[in-house]
Amino acid sequence: MASLHERSATAVRTPLSQRRALLALGGGNAVEWYDWMVYGLLASSIGPQFFPATDGLSSTMSALAVFAVGFAARPLGAIVFGTLADRLGRRLVMLLSIGSMVLTTTVIALLPSHAVIGVWAGVILLACRILQGLSTGIEAPLNSAYIVEMAPEGRTARFGSIISIYVQVGIVAASLVCFLTSEAVGPEAMGDWGWRIPFVIGALGGLFFLWLRRSLPETLHTAADAADPDTAQKPRRTGEVWAEVAHHKLALLTIIFVVAAAQAINYTWTTGLPNLARSAYAEDPSTVFAVTTLSGVVVGALYPLVGRLADRKRISRTFVVTRLAVVPLVFVVLAYQGKGMTTFALVMLVGAPVLAFTMGLYNTVSATLMPASCRVTGVGLGYAVGVAGFGGTAPYVLLWLQDAGAGWAFPVYVAVLCLLSVLLYMLAFRRGSVRAGS
Template structure:
């Protein structure tokens, strides 16, 4: 079954693809700006919504809410993915951005514990649950859409393009936080300045909603199979299992570097927050610049081969984090940038690899379900686990954990290719 969109002419094909990919990409940037922002400023949010005599305990409470958002991602994948496989991709992608923009605005203006007591934490939790449903479908559906709107042989490049915009969102989250902290100072940032990046994110949502209205539909009547969507997912259960570990290992590595290490630096080692945001921004720039290149490499040298090699490289690279065991910005910068190259290799390819394990007629449902389970089990808990292990002198266990996930993901992926098949990028 072809994954390309049938259009009237090559010129129209190219114009429609460019418009679609721009709207798609900017929506991804917004989703991940809003999503990651919470993790980046969790050390500020914790004391306002979960006050405690211990600052680290407040931060861990905020990170727990951050993790809860991941727990409902499978629900978003199950509900919205099945709808996307039945009524089409476009309307669901508009819905996901709308949900993210509204909840980001609510977080920006939400009263604190000092003003309304425990209800402040409840409001925060509800917002994260809604955002979890939204992102549960956004990431896998966006990659599926990019594959379906791209010419054969360029699917990995399309995934690199989507990854570029995802990383743009991460960079913007770090960059806006950095400049807000630089302009307002540490005291104001702690008191109220953390709200400013959330307000900016909610305003960005209006622009993205306008652009996404131009997205063409890629799921047509001829793409729908006679069998049910869920029967198709069940038929490719091995692909679903492989997808969970392919995504889970990458996300555990990702959140350890993008959220766990910066949070560890601010809450446990009391590093200057402005420089911590600078390190996060630099990491985002590496991911941003590397994504298109990795996509090009995967199309040139074959997706399966590129994925296997880059995933195996993650096994030794995660042990770099053991070098940051005491306060010191030099150690933080060295670890973050030392692991950044392997991180960009893995973060660019994991979504296209996951997408390739499901046929088109059940792709949105299967990819969203696998993605949601993976980030709930491994991604959302990574930053919390990293900080907790450090505070209990068990940090050495964390890289072993990610290395094991990486090895399991390679074994399951190769098994799924052999017994279940691949449906894109090959």
């Protein structure tokens, strides 16, 4: 732990510089999540534009399939950019990540529909989502590693919860902008051209935080390295980084399921249920956006409490207890089996503490499972596999099971993921694989 906080003292010395670093780091993270979530929230509007079909549900499921494919690119992003971050530094990769998101979001905002350029519209959209998957594949694990390396002693979870708040700001902003845009232009125009407006806003916000991130300090090197350039750590070879990741196989497997359970819950509430309400049950789009936004605000308000609790009671103990506690709560999704905005609102709001306790800790927990020398690569790979395999597919699986009359199976599936994550984490903890304040 000493070397970790020596880095923090060198990179971020004062409360003011800590706040600036958190703003640049968290703001960029918020923009990435905003851009990513806007697509999911607008899938029912995007689908008919790029994947024409005989009914709205089929078009929406095609758009959500592209949403899931974007997640499949995350492991590659973790492999490529994670290795660069562990070899050359964190800051360079942060700039590449948000720069890629800005570019692809701009392309989606301006992309002609299927009616204009035919099948190429869907192909280009898919390519953009794959590139965004590469970018987001490294964003969260890189931020988690950076927070663990810059946080003062005893405040790791609290700093991690601040980043989670920024993530929630991005998610809530996506819902709020979609709601306001829908209210301003109307449902018909929203489906025709209004859906492009939230993407334009995201691209502009990304440009600002791309500029702001230029001031972030580097945390890869030790204090001694910074003081003496002649002995500064030289970039390691890629094979050396991956050999170290391979040595921590149990930690990698644990990260996969810690992330898988959290993201399956996350995308169920932030994407799956809203699209189920709009496509399958024909709920009013503006009201759905409003409820989704309110739920997101409640989640964000709970994050600081989660961080303080984890720092006070230990990260490991808080993670295990809260992850087990959310298992019965995921079954609340079974209450929403047909059209009814009141029921939808209740399910979304009951799910708020579920999201807060799962999303508020999982990034920090993941970062504590790998040593600093291969942290971004290991966490990035585990995060990407967990999200691609279980998080990005959750909305599609939810709608598919509901359409097949087996909606009861979905919360069982998520509950099993939660239990596996706890089992693996406890095993890793007993074998000494957990570090940094746990």
